[in-house]
Amino acid sequence: MSKITNEELLSSIKGKFDADVTHVSEPFGLLTLETSRERIIDLLTFLKTDAALQFIYLTDITAIHYPESEKQIGIIYHLHSLVNNVRIRIKVFVADGDVTMPTATVLWNGANWMERETYDFYGVVFEGHPDLRRILNVDDMTVFPMRKEYPLEDPNRVDKRDYFFGR
Amino acid sequence: MQNHPVYTDNDPQTEYSTLNLGPTHPATHGVFQNVLTLDGERIVSGVSTIGYIHRAFEKIAEHRPFYQITPLTDRMNYCSSPINNMGWHMTVEKLLGIQMPKRVDYMRIIIMELARISDHIICNGVLGVDTGAFTGFLYMMKYREDIYEIYEEICGSRLTTNVGRIGGFERNFNHILFEKTRKFLKEFPVALKEFEALFNRNRIFVDRTKDVAAVTAEDALSYSWSGPLLRAAGVDYDVRAMEPYSSYDEFDFEVPVGTNGDVYNRFLVRNEEMWQSLRLIEQALKKIEKEPSDVFHADVPEFYLPPKEDVYNNMEALIYHFKIVMGEIPTPNTEVYHSVEGANGELGFYLVNDGGRSPYRLHFRRPSFINYQMYAPMSRGMLLSDAIINMSSLNIIAGELDA
Numbered sequence: 001m002s003k004i005t006n007e008e009l010l011s012s013i014k015g016k017f018d019a020d021v022t023h024v025s026e027p028f029g030l031l032t033l034e035t036s037r038e039r040i041i042d043l044l045t046f047l048k049t050d051a052a053l054q055f056i057y058l059t060d061i062t063a064i065h066y067p068e069s070e071k072q073i074g075i076i077y078h079l080h081s082l083v084n085n086v087r088i089r090i091k092v093f094v095a096d097g098d099v100t101m102p103t104a105t106v107l108w109n110g111a112n113w114m115e116r117e118t119y120d121f122y123g124v125v126f127e128g129h130p131d132l133r134r135i136l137n138v139d140d141m142t143v144f145p146m147r148k149e150y151p152l153e154d155p156n157r158v159d160k161r162d163y164f165f166g167r
Numbered sequence: 168m169q170n171h172p173v174y175t176d177n178d179p180q181t182e183y184s185t186l187n188l189g190p191t192h193p194a195t196h197g198v199f200q201n202v203l204t205l206d207g208e209r210i211v212s213g214v215s216t217i218g219y220i221h222r223a224f225e226k227i228a229e230h231r232p233f234y235q236i237t238p239l240t241d242r243m244n245y246c247s248s249p250i251n252n253m254g255w256h257m258t259v260e261k262l263l264g265i266q267m268p269k270r271v272d273y274m275r276i277i278i279m280e281l282a283r284i285s286d287h288i289i290c291n292g293v294l295g296v297d298t299g300a301f302t303g304f305l306y307m308m309k310y311r312e313d314i315y316e317i318y319e320e321i322c323g324s325r326l327t328t329n330v331g332r333i334g335g336f337e338r339n340f341n342h343i344l345f346e347k348t349r350k351f352l353k354e355f356p357v358a359l360k361e362f363e364a365l366f367n368r369n370r371i372f373v374d375r376t377k378d379v380a381a382v383t384a385e386d387a388l389s390y391s392w393s394g395p396l397l398r399a400a401g402v403d404y405d406v407r408a409m410e411p412y413s414s415y416d417e418f419d420f421e422v423p424v425g426t427n428g429d430v431y432n433r434f435l436v437r438n439e440e441m442w443q444s445l446r447l448i449e450q451a452l453k454k455i456e457k458e459p460s461d462v463f464h465a466d467v468p469e470f471y472l473p474p475k476e477d478v479y480n481n482m483e484a485l486i487y488h489f490k491i492v493m494g495e496i497p498t499p500n501t502e503v504y505h506s507v508e509g510a511n512g513e514l515g516f517y518l519v520n521d522g523g524r525s526p527y528r529l530h531f532r533r534p535s536f537i538n539y540q541m542y543a544p545m546s547r548g549m550l551l552s553d554a555i556i557n558m559s560s561l562n563i564i565a566g567e568l569d570a
Contacts, residue, residue, distance in 0.1 A: 028261060060515060062517060064528045078517070112540055137218060
């Protein structure tokens with residue numbers, strides 16, 4: 001259905017970013033690749049502005065936390081080329097002490113709240129973001145709740161002890 | 168407190184007033200807040216605050232088996248919850264590689280299009296109410312009640328439906344459901360025509376909504392808008408047409424597209440989508456008759472719970488039941504992104520699985536959340552009454568905004 005195959009897409013990306021694009025896979029037909037924090041904005045700019053690719057639509061920005069890995073936090077971008085009807089997923093992994101990323105709001109205004117949500121839940125600081133503050137949680141929260149070490153339920157609550165049906 | 172740019176016109180006489188629109192306010196459809204700075208009636212700047220109904224669905228989803236996540240998805244866009252449910256089930260079926268029988272696809276299309284009609288009834292009706300016209304809303308609510316009765320036949324609930332299972336439906340459509348759907352298809356077009364006659368060329372309504380909050384296609388795409396809002400701005404992006412799921416490619420429907428993205432265009436696009444949904448339901452009813460009538464789920468015993476009588480009498484059913492509930496069935500250790508055309512736009516599910524019975528990470532790409540971020544920049548320079556109409560036409564459902 002799409003006008004560009006994943007092979008053509010990958011080869012035109014590799015033509016510009018050969019060494020910087022790793023871990024290429026195609027789960028369920030969606031080309032997925034990984035790149036570095038230094039090259040992500042260049043890669044997104046190339047995908048958005050290239051006349052043949054035209055990934056003008058930013059579908060989503062989100063994050064994931066792998067506490068066992070060397071680079072724990074992954075920031076994941078989903079782009080969509082409406083003209084060619086093809087999607088792409090780009091991941092950037094950063095290590096836990098140094099969770100900063102350049103902002104994608106320079107390319108898409110829609111990245112504003114998406115990055116705020118990622119900051120709110122994972123603590124990813126997007127440098128250059130016009131207004132990086134929490135969006136869904138309370139402003140004075142000190143933790144980043146979607147990280148794996150943060151428990152789902154508050155262990156200090158004494159009013160919800162269920163002796164017979166346990167948790 | 169918060170840095171938002173302060174507009175000054177260097178005139179010491181100008182005084183700005185602050186208006187707190189929300190979180191509980193009859194004009195905001197749900198709990199979200201806008202702190203507006205007004206110069207008389209004109210908005211100078213606005214700051215949106217959301218998260219009043221944040222219920223940590225993404226975190227909860229990491230601790231629940233796949234079939235227990237469906238009730239969470241209900242509660243995102245609660246005006247059209249079957250679409251959320253089916254979208255989630257389709258994501259899991261994509262992950263597990265389950266092929267659906269055609270009849271299940273057609274049944275899903277009927278329920279999803281009824282949900283889309285139900286959501287658009289609310290949005291357009293309430294848009295009328297916000298301009299002062301109560302009648303259209305009240306006339307259309309009866310048909311929303313009819314749709315709720317149709318949901319009740321299939322899943323028992325009316326609003327937060329939890330309809331369907333991974334692999335199909337929990338029970339077959341009974342003849343009452345088909346009768347109610349046919350009755351709806353006969354009666355609703357009459358009401359929709361009356362509704363359009365009441366609003367489409369109504370001088371007052373057109374004056375209030377035409378050229379209000381016009382949006383160019385470039386701006387809409389830059390803010391990642393989707394759904395009726397993007398289509399009203401002129402971009403014909405509909406997930407059902409671009410990446411057909413659930414056999415939508417066998418159906419004959421059109422995607423209505425507007426011109427300048429103003430509130431009037433959005434109203435007309437939603438009305439026209441209701442007509443197209445009626446077309447889809449009619450075609451689905453005809454196609455269902457050609458399929459074997461006892462098929463309502465795929466043949467996947469590893470993921471679809473066997474009927475209780477079999478569990479008590481049949482050894483294999485007992486084993487499958489145990490394995491499904493205790494999570495002993497391995498699932499692929501990979502990631503999938505699937506999107507459906509929700510009533511507000513592209514509703515996406517990004518599921519990263521680790522082989523167990525709960526997701527490792529589940530992210531909902533919520534169209535209301537992404538559409539709403541343009542509201543504050545867009546309302547700069549608008550009159551307050553136009554900003555209220557704009558908010559109604561964006562169809563922001565608070566459940567989907569916060570998840």
